Amino acid sequence: MSTQREMKERNPWHRPVTIIITVIGVIAIVTLVTVLVIQNRTIAQKYKYGIVLDAGSSHTSLYIYQWPAEKDNNTGRVEQKHHCQVAGKGISSYTATPYKAGESLISCLKEAKENIPQKMHPETPLYLGATAGMRLLKLENSSASDEVFKAVEKTLRGFPFSYQGARLLAGQEEGAFGWVTVNYLDDRLTQGLETTGALDLGGASTQISFVSDEYNGSESPDNAVSFRLYGYDYTLYTHSFLCYGKDQALRLALAHQTKSGPTAITDPCFHNGYNETRHYAAVYDSPCVSDQKPQIVSETFIHLGGGNFTQCQEVIKSIFNFTSCRYSRCSFNGIFQPPLQGQFGAFSAYFFVMNFLNLTDTSVPLKTVMQKLSDYCATPWTQIKKEHDIPLKYLAEYCFSGTYILTLMMEGYNFTSETYSSIKYIQKIKNSDAGWTLGYMLNLTNMIPAEAPDSPPLTYTSYVSVVTVMAILLFVIFILILYSLWPKFNTEPKII
Ligand SMILES: Nc1ccn([C@@H]2O[C@H](COP(=O)(O)OP(=O)(O)O)[C@@H](O)[C@H]2O)c(=O)n1
Numbered sequence: 386m387s388t389q390r391e392m393k394e395r396n397p398w399h400r401p402v403t404i405i406i407t408v409i410g411v412i413a414i415v416t417l418v419t420v421l422v423i424q425n426r427t428i429a430q431k432y433k434y435g436i437v438l439d440a441g442s443s444h445t446s447l448y449i450y451q452w453p454a455e456k457d458n459n460t461g462r463v464e465q466k467h468h469c470q471v472a473g474k475g476i477s478s479y480t481a482t483p484y485k486a487g488e489s490l491i492s493c494l495k496e497a498k499e500n501i502p503q504k505m506h507p508e509t510p511l512y513l514g515a516t517a518g519m520r521l522l523k524l525e526n527s528s529a530s531d532e533v534f535k536a537v538e539k540t541l542r543g544f545p546f547s548y549q550g551a552r553l554l555a556g557q558e559e560g561a562f563g564w565v566t567v568n569y570l571d572d573r574l575t576q577g578l579e580t581t582g583a584l585d586l587g588g589a590s591t592q593i594s595f596v597s598d599e600y601n602g603s604e605s606p607d608n609a610v611s612f613r614l615y616g617y618d619y620t621l622y623t624h625s626f627l628c629y630g631k632d633q634a635l636r637l638a639l640a641h642q643t644k645s646g647p648t649a650i651t652d653p654c655f656h657n658g659y660n661e662t663r664h665y666a667a668v669y670d671s672p673c674v675s676d677q678k679p680q681i682v683s684e685t686f687i688h689l690g691g692g693n694f695t696q697c698q699e700v701i702k703s704i705f706n707f708t709s710c711r712y713s714r715c716s717f718n719g720i721f722q723p724p725l726q727g728q729f730g731a732f733s734a735y736f737f738v739m740n741f742l743n744l745t746d747t748s749v750p751l752k753t754v755m756q757k758l759s760d761y762c763a764t765p766w767t768q769i770k771k772e773h774d775i776p777l778k779y780l781a782e783y784c785f786s787g788t789y790i791l792t793l794m795m796e797g798y799n800f801t802s803e804t805y806s807s808i809k810y811i812q813k814i815k816n817s818d819a820g821w822t823l824g825y826m827l828n829l830t831n832m833i834p835a836e837a838p839d840s841p842p843l844t845y846t847s848y849v850s851v852v853t854v855m856a857i858l859l860f861v862i863f864i865l866i867l868y869s870l871w872p873k874f875n876t877e878p879k880i881i
């Protein structure tokens with residue numbers, strides 16, 4: 386036998402058995418890795434869903450949330466899948482025909498059916514939370530509010546989801562869940578990072594919620610909400626001002642200007658040239674102002690615009706009461722407020738209004754923001770109408786709403802020109818709307834654990850990599866052992 390042939394025979398790579406072992410080994414490794422990847426991906430692609438209806442004073446919105454099925458009790462994975470805006474007004478406006486409040490929700494619920502796989506419908510929780518519009522209706526006419534809830538419940542039960550109830554949220558809940566949403570989406574809770582305060586402006590109420598080192602809940606306990614989330618304790622300061630949403634605040638401002646029952650007013654919060662006839666009965670048709678209704682001489686008054694930001698600020702200041710405070714410090718109306726702390730996210734109408742006015746950039750000095758708003762308010766109504774194509778009822782109110790926002794923040798909550806830049810106007814965080822609905826669902830589905838969940842020591846990618854490298858290593862070792870033993874097997878028979 387030639388040396389070359391001998392070497393060839395001794396080299397196990399030329400033996401069919403070695404080739405077969407190698408092929409089997411490679412197939413085993415590829416199968417192992419494929420199974421690891423596919424097995425995990427199939428699970429990750431399955432989602433669970435939850436639906437929350439936000440029955441606000443001005444309108445109702447339906448939100449669908451989704452999260453990976455295996456992350457039920459895990460961190461930061463719930464996201465907004467779909468949003469549907471219910472046509473028409475808020476459910477509290479259907480007092481004369483409550484069944485229509487129920488019917489108004491049907492088309493969004495049908496959309497929800499289309500957006501959630503059918504087999505998941507029965508296990509998808511469905512919640513409805515009503516806010517300040519229904520709070521006011523309950524104050525005004527509690528049996529009418531019961532009728533509206535009954536009608537809404539009837540509609541919700543008619544859908545194949547897991548109905549979990551329709552209820553009135555307390556102001557503290559609305560504020561606290563808005564805070565949870567913002568901090569959950571920003572991933573601040575799992576990390577125990579300094580939290581962001583939440584400013585929510587609705588049509589009928591407004592909420593402020595933040596953590597202050599100087600607040601432990603002992604002063605004014607009604608304003609405290611305590612949580613233990615992912616192993617961290619929080620005591621949140623929160624307050625909801627009923628009647629201080631932007632639509633009710635406008636009524637308060639109009640009430641202030643029509644105290645004496647005039648036949649015309651020149652309102653500095655509306656543009657020059659604005660001229661509308663208003664019914665006293667309509668303006669005062671709300672528990673926020675009904676007790677201020679003047680002894681009427683006339684049924685209507687003419688609402689004229691004056692277009693003056695500074696005077697508008699004065700009118701708005703007059704709807705806040707700064708005279709009495711039985712605590713160490715107050716915001717307004719005798720409500721306790723600890724010192725402001727940290728960053729704030731301002732959402733809902735804060736965002737809509739400031740975005741319309743192109744004033745969402747809070748790195749712009751407050752003085753400049755005020756100057757721009759002042760210029761906007763001073764723009765004649767005819768020109769405003771030419772420049773914007775939106776319903777006039779909404780268009781007319783932006784000067785008031787912008788001025789209200791700045792006055793509420795600066796005079797009401799005690800932000801300063803320095804701290805103004807700690808506010809960010811936000812609509813969405815990572816594709817989910819900022820608002821109370823997500824926090825509400827996370828809470829009711831127990832999706833935020835009190836203690837930090839035990840997480841696997843490796844991430845999924847590292848886990849697959851480690852297993853793959855180890856499999857290859859073992860295989861190589863196996864081949865090397867085989868290789869080192871082969872010549873002996875090969876040569877031994879020849880010795881004999
Ligand atoms: N695109 C939009 C949507 C709502 N909004 C306003 O945002 C406010 C939402 O309030 P809401 O209906 O949630 O009322 P609350 O029950 O929260 O007080 C209303 O004043 C709406 O007019 C807006 O200015 N622009």
Ligand SMILES: [Ca+2]
Nearest residue numbers: 441516587733
């Ligand atoms: Ca709202």
